[in-house]
Amino acid sequence: MNGAHDLGGAMGFGPVLGDGGEPEPEDVRFHAGWEPLVLALTLAAARPGGWSIDESRHARESLPPPLYLSLTYYEIWLAATENLLVAHGLVGADELAAGRSLRSGAPAPEPLDAAAAAEVLATGAPTGRPEPAPPRFGPGDRVRARVVHPRGHTRLPRYVRGRCGVVESRRGAHVLPDSRAHGNGEAPEQLYTVVFTGAELWGPDAEPTTTISVDAWESYLEHA
Amino acid sequence: MRAVDARVRALESILVEKGYVDPAALDEIIETYQHRVGPRNGAHVVARAWTDPAYAERLAADATAAVAELGYGGRGGEHLAAVFNSAREHHLVVCTLCSCYPWPVLGLPPVWYKSPAYRSRAVLEPRAVLAEFGTVLDDDVAVRVHDSTSELRYLVVPQRPAGTDDWPADALAAIVSRDSMIGTRLVSV
The missing domain is CATH 2.30.30.50 (SH3 type barrels.)
Known part of the structure; x- marks a missing residue:
């Protein structure tokens, strides 16, 4: 789709290196306390959800362009993961609005434990x-x-x-x-x-x- | 910022309460990318390629296998390609459509790599982008931009700086920066 994500050749976004003109140090992996949790929730939710990396990407690029361009990277991930969970019937929009679970979960595969998650990360999903x-x-x-x-x-x-x-x-x-x-x-x-x-x-x-x-x-x- | 934080915590509790995710798995994922997988892995690969010509050949022919020899691989790098800078050609990696990046060797991408500014400009005016990083190439050096549009992820092997002939591999690895393995910077001593 011709979404806001397709940025090659677009103009007007300014310098690559913003404040201070220096890239962040290598050991800075996240920029807010909630960002690692968004990463982890997004990766972990693909198992009960059963969606592919391609469907995840499509959920991100399907955000309306004004929204996509106004969100930070992990805010885009968060919004897309919420949308996928609702679209697949795993979480209700009312539950996201309430900020808590309002009913028991839909049938889904057993969640991965720590060892299984480590194994999945180490193996990946070759295409x-x-x-x-x-x-x-x-x-x-x-x-x-x-x-x-x-x-x-x-x-x-x-x-x-x-x-x-x-x-x-x-x-x-x-x-x-x-x-x-x-x-x-x-x-x-x-x-x-x-x-x-x-x-x-x-x-x-x-x-x-x-x-x-x-x-x-x-x-x-x-x-x- | 606080509103987002609350929203993320709420999503976590919903998913845990419904039995969809195990909090221990979330911790494992975070620990992996916070501390275990990062650009020192790639620097190890580059230093090995600089000091072992046979390894460099294997890296050029099949980067996935050569990187696995050193114990690296997995998510976000199931298929890897290594591209070698030379006096005649300089490689730069971008993902204009999202943020594809060779996770097992470089970890999670820095903010600038994911920014609309980089994603839009790296293919349009790579030399101008390089100049922002202080990287100015001679006019006769060809610039090759790799737009990571598939699951094949690119690792740039920078040029080894002069005067490092007798350096051991671990000292060489220490001077190989994340940005040099994306292609926005050179390695210097």
Whole structure:
């Protein structure tokens, strides 16, 4: 979807380094006492909720643009996790408003204990899958990112749509986020790293000697 | 700020009371990303690549496997790629669509990496962004920006600074900054 999250090439957000012009020190991991809990609740809620990383991302980017751009990072996570819990019927909107549980929980898998949570973090959830078909493209091929504006989730940024690039490498088949975000199965496709010149994306004002690459699923691309 | 804090605590108690989450698992997740997983892991990988050419080759060919050799892997880095800076090419990593980042080697991303300013500008004017970090490259150095649009996460291997030939790996790791492994800074002594 063409949401506020799709920021590549947008202007007006000012300097990257704000107050003081220095990045935060490496050992500063959070900026408010509640932020670690939002991280943990968001990761842990995916088990009773049964949603994928793609559905989580889609919940974040589905926030109305004025809201998305006014919230901090973990506020976006919090709002999206609340929305997912309500949409999946695990928590009532009335309970969020009341700030407490008003009825017993819906049936859900047993929650992970500490050891199981550690194991899940250590393993992750790889998205590589067996190749469903021979790859359509190979390194060196000229390709165009399709001009598409899906209403649902996609990982094809607007700033490359319709632009021509060169396939640099094949990355194997991966779960297609556009499908899994909506509960429509993994639909794995070949993933490619595609390189665009700055001039192709930004025209004559592009910075010189700059290239930009995205990782694009096969259905995002056509021969150029 | 206080309102958000209350909202988060309320959500925790709702989820715990309903039996959806175990508080011990929440503590484990927080402990992991607060203290165990961070950019020192990536610095270890870089220092090893600088001091062991065979390891650097394995890292270039299959970063997921090479990083696993050192005991790192898992969530947010199930698939890893290492890109190597050189005198001719400089790599910079961004995620314009959200905040994808190689968690097992760098931990959670810093605020600036997640900011709309960085996400919008890194692909449009990377040299201007680099200059904000004090990184000014010669005009003949090509800049390559990697937009992390998939579950493949990128680790930049910065150039090893001159004058460090006889340094042991742990001393080298100590000078490798988080920002140099994202590509916004260089490593210097």
